[in-house]
Amino acid sequence: MPRIYLDYNATTPVDPSVLKEVCSILKNYPGNPSSVYEEGRSARILIEDSRQFIRSFLGANQKDGIIFTSSGSESINLALIGTVNFYRRQNKKSIPHIITTAVEHPAVLNAFKFLENSGVETTYIRINNSGELMLDELLLSIKKNTILVSVMGANNETGTIFPIRRIFEQVKKINENIIAHSDLVQFIGKVDFSLKDFPLDMLSFSGHKFYAPKGAGVLYFKKGLHLDPIIHGGHQERGLRAGTENTAGIAGMAKALEIFEKNKEQELKKISSYGSMFFDMLFSSLEGIRLNGHPVNRLKNTINISIDGVKSETLLFNLDLCGISASAGSACNAGKFVKSHVLEAHGYDRSRIESSIRFSIGRWTTEADIEYAVNAIKKTTLKLRSMT
Ligand code: PLP
Numbered sequence: 001m002p003r004i005y006l007d008y009n010a011t012t013p014v015d016p017s018v019l020k021e022v023c024s025i026l027k028n029y030p031g032n033p034s035s036v037y038e039e040g041r042s043a044r045i046l047i048e049d050s051r052q053f054i055r056s057f058l059g060a061n062q063k064d065g066i067i068f069t070s071s072g073s074e075s076i077n078l079a080l081i082g083t084v085n086f087y088r089r090q091n092k093k094s095i096p097h098i099i100t101t102a103v104e105h106p107a108v109l110n111a112f113k114f115l116e117n118s119g120v121e122t123t124y125i126r127i128n129n130s131g132e133l134m135l136d137e138l139l140l141s142i143k144k145n146t147i148l149v150s151v152m153g154a155n156n157e158t159g160t161i162f163p164i165r166r167i168f169e170q171v172k173k174i175n176e177n178i179i180a181h182s183d184l185v186q187f188i189g190k191v192d193f194s195l196k197d198f199p200l201d202m203l204s205f206s207g208h209k210f211y212a213p214k215g216a217g218v219l220y221f222k223k224g225l226h227l228d229p230i231i232h233g234g235h236q237e238r239g240l241r242a243g244t245e246n247t248a249g250i251a252g253m254a255k256a257l258e259i260f261e262k263n264k265e266q267e268l269k270k271i272s273s274y275g276s277m278f279f280d281m282l283f284s285s286l287e288g289i290r291l292n293g294h295p296v297n298r299l300k301n302t303i304n305i306s307i308d309g310v311k312s313e314t315l316l317f318n319l320d321l322c323g324i325s326a327s328a329g330s331a332c333n334a335g336k337f338v339k340s341h342v343l344e345a346h347g348y349d350r351s352r353i354e355s356s357i358r359f360s361i362g363r364w365t366t367e368a369d370i371e372y373a374v375n376a377i378k379k380t381t382l383k384l385r386s387m388t
Contacts, residue, residue: 001323004369008362009156009186009302010327014252015211015363021255022213025248033245034236043247050254054218057257058203059194063223067237068216068250072185072206073107075219078241079181079202080111080150082227084120087147089228097121097143100150101133101162102345108150108183109341121145129347131160131294139170148179153187157342157358158293159302161191168199179225185209189260190299192268201225207253210260211363216249267363268300274361274370275300281374286381292343292356303359304343306352307377309385315357315377318384322376327358 005013014022025046031039033047051066060066069075080098087096098115100108102124109124116122125138133151142149149171154161168180181202187193189210195203202221208214221227233242260267283289288308307315312328319326328340343353359373 004324004373006359007325007327009360011208012211012362014213018212018252018256022248022252025251029247046247046251047245050250053254059196065221067219067240070215071217072204075204075217076107076183077111078219078230079204081230083148084115085228086226097146098148099123101125103155103342104152105156127345133162142174146178150181152183154299156186158304159299160294161297165198210256212253212256213249216246216253272300278370279303285378301361306355307381310355310381312355312357318380324373
């Protein structure tokens, strides 16, 4: 039976051209990029070329920081904890206040909890039941000691896109010194992005969400910003991230962005059209389904629905038997049912949350995959409903 992968928000398969490049680098560039002899120097060139490419991809300035990490989670932890730790070293008597949203990925929320436990003041901004951020609440929560606001670009579970440009413009109007960070893990490689359009001071993203191998992430920060390292050791990455760089992973990530850049018009058009087709087919073939998250401002590849009368874990199990991979809640919760904090923040009732399922399409999704999946979802749902 063929497998139909509909969980591109969890991770993406590696693009064949990226794979080829990564394998060749693993074979031909064995050196430690910090070594001064030829093998080290050539690996260093690959890393610096990748950094340069990513800098221009983002529309960043030459002096801005591009730090390579192991993942989106690490980049986010470095951004948040690194900023707060630096601030505390400089301002020993002041307690910093940081703000985020209630629907962030656990990488942000748990870094916030960690900081909270060490005495930092935190605020979590609510969303309404359409998934829109309560911007007034955010602006009112800004205080004299607020040093950082972190708002994600797009939500991993629902695909809801936050208007981060407007949000951070408003934040900066109140205090331009507040550091604007965004978790762009679900944004980069899915949406056309340039720093020229967004007033961000820091952003984090991860290669495995756009067809690069797992194990490479990026933290961007604007020139002049300071942060403390959270991993201590050697002086790699401007002294901000100790550890021998993952040369192949970093170059693979740059290659994946290059492929996205080259084909983005076509790819975004295809995803948008297949996303709409999937949505229309699902809603016209089944009664009793509800879209979760924002109805319009959402990633076109993501469809999070609740199917009345069906528990998501049972549906997922049955779809897996039909060869379909999907997800309930975020990827790091997959395998065991943990009530989604994102759907809970929408104010949805328990049965809506327990019957929610996320499908996310990507580069290799075909029309036939969508037709097969809708058919399987319909059949499985009708079977499960008839049993209860
Ligand atoms: N932020 C968001 C929105 C995500 O979707 C994810 C991963 O699913 C992360 C952060 C964490 O990224 P990584 O898996 O690279 O640590």
